[in-house]
Amino acid sequence: MIDVIISEETLDPLKCAQLAQHPATGGTVQFIGTVRNNTKGKNVVRLEFEAFKSMAVSEMEKIAQQVVKNWGAYAVVIHHRVGVLAIEDIAVIITVATPHRKAAFEACEYAIDTLKQTVPIWKKEIFEDGEVWVAAHP
Amino acid sequence: MIDVIISEETLDPLKCAQLAQHPATGGTVQFIGTVRNNTKGKNVVRLEFEAFKSMAVSEMEKIAQQVVKNWGAYAVVIHHRVGVLAIEDIAVIITVATPHRKAAFEACEYAIDTLKQTVPIWKKEIFEDGEVWVAAHP
Amino acid sequence: MKLKIVAFGIAKEIMDGKTHELELEASTIGELKKYLCEEYGDFQKLNSLAFAVNEEYQDGTYVLSENDEVVLIPPVAGG
Amino acid sequence: MKLKIVAFGIAKEIMDGKTHELELEASTIGELKKYLCEEYGDFQKLNSLAFAVNEEYQDGTYVLSENDEVVLIPPVAGG
Numbered sequence: 001m002i003d004v005i006i007s008e009e010t011l012d013p014l015k016c017a018q019l020a021q022h023p024a025t026g027g028t029v030q031f032i033g034t035v036r037n038n039t040k041g042k043n044v045v046r047l048e049f050e051a052f053k054s055m056a057v058s059e060m061e062k063i064a065q066q067v068v069k070n071w072g073a074y075a076v077v078i079h080h081r082v083g084v085l086a087i088e089d090i091a092v093i094i095t096v097a098t099p100h101r102k103a104a105f106e107a108c109e110y111a112i113d114t115l116k117q118t119v120p121i122w123k124k125e126i127f128e129d130g131e132v133w134v135a136a137h138p
Numbered sequence: 139m140i141d142v143i144i145s146e147e148t149l150d151p152l153k154c155a156q157l158a159q160h161p162a163t164g165g166t167v168q169f170i171g172t173v174r175n176n177t178k179g180k181n182v183v184r185l186e187f188e189a190f191k192s193m194a195v196s197e198m199e200k201i202a203q204q205v206v207k208n209w210g211a212y213a214v215v216i217h218h219r220v221g222v223l224a225i226e227d228i229a230v231i232i233t234v235a236t237p238h239r240k241a242a243f244e245a246c247e248y249a250i251d252t253l254k255q256t257v258p259i260w261k262k263e264i265f266e267d268g269e270v271w272v273a274a275h276p
Numbered sequence: 277m278k279l280k281i282v283a284f285g286i287a288k289e290i291m292d293g294k295t296h297e298l299e300l301e302a303s304t305i306g307e308l309k310k311y312l313c314e315e316y317g318d319f320q321k322l323n324s325l326a327f328a329v330n331e332e333y334q335d336g337t338y339v340l341s342e343n344d345e346v347v348l349i350p351p352v353a354g355g
Numbered sequence: 356m357k358l359k360i361v362a363f364g365i366a367k368e369i370m371d372g373k374t375h376e377l378e379l380e381a382s383t384i385g386e387l388k389k390y391l392c393e394e395y396g397d398f399q400k401l402n403s404l405a406f407a408v409n410e411e412y413q414d415g416t417y418v419l420s421e422n423d424e425v426v427l428i429p430p431v432a433g434g
Contacts, residue, residue, distance in 0.1 A: 013168065014152035023175035023225050029246075030151065030168040031239065033434045037161035049433075052363050052426060055410040056433070080433060087161050092434045101169065101250065108167070109243045112434055120407070120426075121433030122364030133365040134432035136401055171355045187354075190284050190347060193331040194354070218354060230355045250355055258328070258347075259354030260285030271286040272353035274322055 001075040002064040006051050006121075008083045016095040022074035027101025029108040033092040035085050039134075045126045049082040049091065052120040056080070059119045063111050071107035073098050078111065080121060091123075139213040140202040144189050144259075146221045149228040158233040160212035165239025167246040171230040173223050177272075183264045187220040187229065190258040194218070197257045201249050209245035211236050216249065218259060229261075277302065280345040287325070287348040290318045305329075306336030308346065323351045356381065359424040366404070366427040369397045384408075385415030387425065402430045 003019050013032055020028055035047050064076035077095040085091060094111045098104040123134040141157050151170055158166055173185050202214035215233040223229060232249045236242040261272040281296040288294050302308040305327045313319045326349040327334050333349070340346070360375040367373050381387040384406045392398045405428040406413055412428070419425070 012152060013155045014150060017151045017170055017228075021172070021226055025172055026174050027250075028170040028172065030170065031243075032155055032166040032168065033239070034159070034163055034166065036164050050364060051433075052361075052407070052428070055407055055426070058410050088159055090155075101171070102247075105169075105243055105247045109240075112165075112239065116432070116434045118412075118431070119433045120363065120428050120431055122429065123432040124364075133368075133429070135430040136365045136432075138402055188285060189354075190282075190328070190349070193328055193347070196331050254353070254355045256333075256352070257354045258284065258349050258352055260350070261353040262285075271289075271350070273351040274286045274353075276323055 002061065002068065003075075003077045004057055004060040004064055006053050006056055006080050006082055008081070011079050011081050011090040011093050013090075013093055016077045016079055016093045019077045020075035020095040020097040022097050024099060025074055025097040026099055027104040028095060028097040029101070029104040031092070031094045031108050031112045032090055033112070035087050035089050035091060037087045039125055042127055044087065045128060046087070047085045047091070048124040048126065049085065050122045050124075051080070051082045056119050056121055060115065063114050063118070066114075067096060067107045067111055071096070071098055071103040073103070073107055076111070078115070080119070082121070140199065140206065141213075141215045142195055142198040142202055144191050144194055144218050144220055146219070149217050149219050149231050151228075151231055154215045154217055154231045154233040157215045158213035158235040160235050162237060163212055163235040164237055165242040166233060166235040167239070167242040169230070169232040169246050169250045170228055171250070173225050173227050173229060175225045177263055180265055182225065183266060184225070185223045185229070186262045186264065187223065188260045188262075189218070189220045194257050194259055198253065201252050201256070204252075205234060205245045205249055209234070209236055209241040211241070211245055214249070216253070218257070220259070277340060277342055279308070279340060280343065281348060282345060283348045285350045286322070287319070287350045290316050291348075303340060304336060305334055305338040305340065305346070308340065309336060312348075325350055356419060356421055358387070358419065359422065360427060361424060362427045364429045365401070366398070366429045369395050382419060383415060384413055384417040384419065384425070387419065388415065391427075404429055
């Protein structure tokens with residue numbers, strides 16, 4: 001089961017866990033990415049996420065398919081939020097359910113690492129005295 | 139922040155994630171252990187969990203303290219259920235929030251691996267034609 | 277020496293009850309374990325049998341005191 | 356050749372707008388990239404600049420067609 005969405009609404013870890021539920025699962029691992037209050041010691045006021053939505057969904061689906069293929073996952077749920085987020089808001093939830101737990105840890109970490117490299121989503125950090133597109137510059 | 143409980147009530151991933159919330163967290167990893175419908179191909183009807191409660195809480199607190207010490211976790215939340223559980227019910231949720239996500243994956247996996255080795259909780263699998271104390275015999 | 281034994285999981289079934297009072301010569305947990313394995317042969321079939329006193333694991337060298345409460349911990353299986 | 360350019364993130368700011376129509380001699384993405392980096396010097400300061408056509412990443416050898424919609428993908432930062 002693969003469930004991938006980009007949403008402007010609050011993300012819900014319980015809902016993701018329920019979507020990933022499978023009767024033969026021995027371990028479900030969930031990564032929850034939240035907005036940090038600082039970057040290199042500088043206070044963050046809020047974040048703005050922007051996505052190239054159709055391609056982002058397609059790239060997230062590729063990741064989910066790799067996880068199913070390489071780790072035998074029963075379920076991969078990737079929910080990413082866009083829009084304006086406050087400190088502590090959830091930006092992404094990745095939930096992976098596998099027959100045994102070791103695979104779920106590996107696969108979930110692979111999924112978030114890959115998402116950060118390939119999925120066309122951009123993040124602007126707004127500080128008290130300016131703003132920065134994350135990762136844009138060396 | 140350390141929050142460790144043994145409960146006879148349904149466990150809630152959202153509640154655990156909220157308890158583990160910290161404004162400086164860059165990554166939260168949650169392990170959700172559910173009841174599998176089979177063991178080595180044999181249908182499981184239900185599970186019964188029993189704990190030596192006071193010592194189990196104390197051993198879970200030791201694990202949480204190690205995670206704080208070794209991975210710099212902001213929050214470690216370990217909720218374990220006891221009593222009679224049906225297939226797909228959640229038996230345990232371990233939630234770890236760290237400054238960076240790699241540590242959260244490592245620490246959460248360490249916590250569930252160690253919990254399964256040291257915490258005095260026992261599990262009886264009830265099949266259609268009998269029952270077995272898990273891991274008791276070679 | 278008088279000891280209180282508390283048995284969980286399969287140990288409870290092997291001893292046919294959760295709590296027991298024992299009067300025996302054992303002075304260490306190692307000796308207590310030897311006694312229990314002789315008295316209840318099914319303990320020898322387990323993967324392991326650990327002991328706790330005051331909610332801490334204790335090994336075979338632990339010296340018992342009169343009226344200690346000793347908890348029998350067969351192989352754990354949480355999670 | 357007529358191309359439609361769609362710019363996201365910092366690329367949108369560098370080009371001062373999300374969508375642009377270009378009329379240029381470029382026949383590959385490599386040539387388009389060269390043109391954009393000359394026209395908008397700030398692209399050269401980025402960690403990377405990738406391109407997508409039909410929602411797939413395409414490298415510099417990709418041959419453009421009349422009226423292609425090319426999406427500019429500056430360094431991504433999801434999660």
